[in-house]
Amino acid sequence: MNQGGAKEPPQGQPVILVAAAVEPGARLDVADALDARAWVCGALEKAGWTALNWDITPALMASPAGITEHLRNSGASCVFNLFEGFSSDSGAEHRFRAAVEASSVPCTGNTARVLKTCLSKESTCRLLRQKGIPVPSGVSLLPDIPLSVLDGLPVPLFLKPLYEDGSVGVDEHSLVTDREALGHAAAGKLKIFPQGIRAEEFLPGKEYSVSCLGNGPYFVPSVSVIDYEKQKAPIHFLDWGSKWDPFSPLYDLTPEPAAGPDRERAARLAAEAGRALGCAGYFRADIREKAGELYIIDVNPNPDMGAGGGFVRQCREGGLERDDLVLHIVELAMGETTGGEMF
Numbered sequence: 001m002n003q004g005g006a007k008e009p010p011q012g013q014p015v016i017l018v019a020a021a022v023e024p025g026a027r028l029d030v031a032d033a034l035d036a037r038a039w040v041c042g043a044l045e046k047a048g049w050t051a052l053n054w055d056i057t058p059a060l061m062a063s064p065a066g067i068t069e070h071l072r073n074s075g076a077s078c079v080f081n082l083f084e085g086f087s088s089d090s091g092a093e094h095r096f097r098a099a100v101e102a103s104s105v106p107c108t109g110n111t112a113r114v115l116k117t118c119l120s121k122e123s124t125c126r127l128l129r130q131k132g133i134p135v136p137s138g139v140s141l142l143p144d145i146p147l148s149v150l151d152g153l154p155v156p157l158f159l160k161p162l163y164e165d166g167s168v169g170v171d172e173h174s175l176v177t178d179r180e181a182l183g184h185a186a187a188g189k190l191k192i193f194p195q196g197i198r199a200e201e202f203l204p205g206k207e208y209s210v211s212c213l214g215n216g217p218y219f220v221p222s223v224s225v226i227d228y229e230k231q232k233a234p235i236h237f238l239d240w241g242s243k244w245d246p247f248s249p250l251y252d253l254t255p256e257p258a259a260g261p262d263r264e265r266a267a268r269l270a271a272e273a274g275r276a277l278g279c280a281g282y283f284r285a286d287i288r289e290k291a292g293e294l295y296i297i298d299v300n301p302n303p304d305m306g307a308g309g310g311f312v313r314q315c316r317e318g319g320l321e322r323d324d325l326v327l328h329i330v331e332l333a334m335g336e337t338t339g340g341e342m343f
Contacts, residue, residue: 015050015075016330019096020082022055027087028244029166029304036305037082043326044080052076056083061092067099078333079107080326084302090119090164093302108333109281110301117277118301121162121198124277131276133269134295136288138200143190147183150199155179158237159189162196165300167240169193175202175237203297204236205289208258210270211303211314215280215332218343220267221318224255224310255310257317269294271343277301281332284311 018041020033037053044051052074060066071079079100085093098112110118117123122140129135139149140162150157156177161169169192176185189197207226212218228236234249241248258266270285273296284303287294303311307322315325 014048014077015052016044016078016080017052017054017071017074017076018044018080018082019054019056021084021086021092022057023086025087027168029168029240030084030087032244032304032306032309033082033084035307036309039307039322040080040082040305040326043323044330046323047327049330051080054079056092056096058086058089058092061086061089061096064095064099064102067096068103071100071103071105076105078330079105080330080333081107081109081302082305084166084304090168091116094119106333106335108329110279110283114278114280114301118299119163119165121160121298122196124299125198128273128276128296131272133273133276134293136200136203136295136297138198140196140198141186141190142196143194147186150182150186153199154201155182156202156204157182158200158202159186160198160200161189161193162198164193165298165302166304167238167243169197170237170239171241172235172239174239175235200297202237203288203290203295205291206262207238208262208266208287208289208294209255209310209314210266210285210287211282211311212270212274212279212285212343213282213315213320213328213332216275218271218274219318220271220342221316221320222314223258223263223266223270224314225258225262225266226253226255265294267343269296273299282311282329 018037020037021030041051083093083096094112094115097115100107101112125135156175159174159176173185176182186199209224210220212220231253233253242250242253245251266287269287273285274283277299279301284300285296286298288297305312312322
């Protein structure tokens with residue numbers, strides 16, 4: 001990957017629209033994109049682009065024609081996509097990207113198809129399993145599916161929403177260790193998330209996070225690992241609070257850089273998952289270990305770009321400072337580089 005700085009912005013249309021969600025009462029994880037947008041715009045302006053804030057509101061999303069009109073009137077050369085959906089509508093993420101694609105304006109990150117696939121835990125697991133990539137055993141539950149489908153799965157089981165990301169819906173009640181309590185716990189989650197939940201075998205080992213850049217092959221700047229036993233964590237998984245709530249007992253849990261064979265195994269598995277799903281631009285894969293084997297538990301095709309987030313931290317650990325990271329992501333979107341040199 002070329003880390004020597006971005007090319008000069010094109011002459012004539014040096015405008016990039018930086019899209020982020022704006023909605024009343026946004027959750028912390030949604031509102032965080034506005035902080036990311038501030039430094040992304042700063043990096044673009046320093047490089048000679050004109051960076052314009054683009055507020056993606058529920059009213060705008062109700063009119064795809066309005067998205068097309070805004071793109072046409074702005075004369076944008078590219079959209080820098082920080083839009084991750086709304087607090088009550090995660091699916092808006094892929095619908096927005098689809099509207100941008102219809103305009104043929106280059107856009108950073110993954111396509112609408114990839115965003116939609118990865119939003120569904122069922123679709124992601126099925127596709128990865130078809131490609132021979134290890135994922136936890138599990139089933140998907142909808143309100144009209146009898147809870148008896150859980151009978152064949154071993155406890156402990158992990159319950160998470162079927163169509164959410166950013167650890168939304170993951171809390172202290174997600175891990176169920178008592179089979180007698182399983183039905184009640186699953187019914188409770190379904191009441192909150194009627195679109196469905198995913199019940200998966202809980203993998204008790206280390207957890208890896210792998211950031212990837214490129215349109216293929218991928219550059220893996222760094223791999224993080226959490227050893228819950230070693231760090232004496234009160235719970236052995238990352239819930240929503242651990243990422244977004246400063247008062248959470250896990251908020252200060254600090255991942256360590258992985259090294260040696262563990263780093264290589266995790267990086268290679270993440271790259272295989274990215275290729276299987278068709279990821280491009282950038283993404284992050286989450287991996288857990290059981291009895292020495294690694295399994296993909298999630299692929300985030302639009303990871304948080306906040307300055308304190310794991311994706312930006314891992315890129316910095318790999319020698320890519322955040323201003324250069326912004327410019328490299330734009331180059332990837334505009335087809336000026338493939339960005340990969342490793343996996």
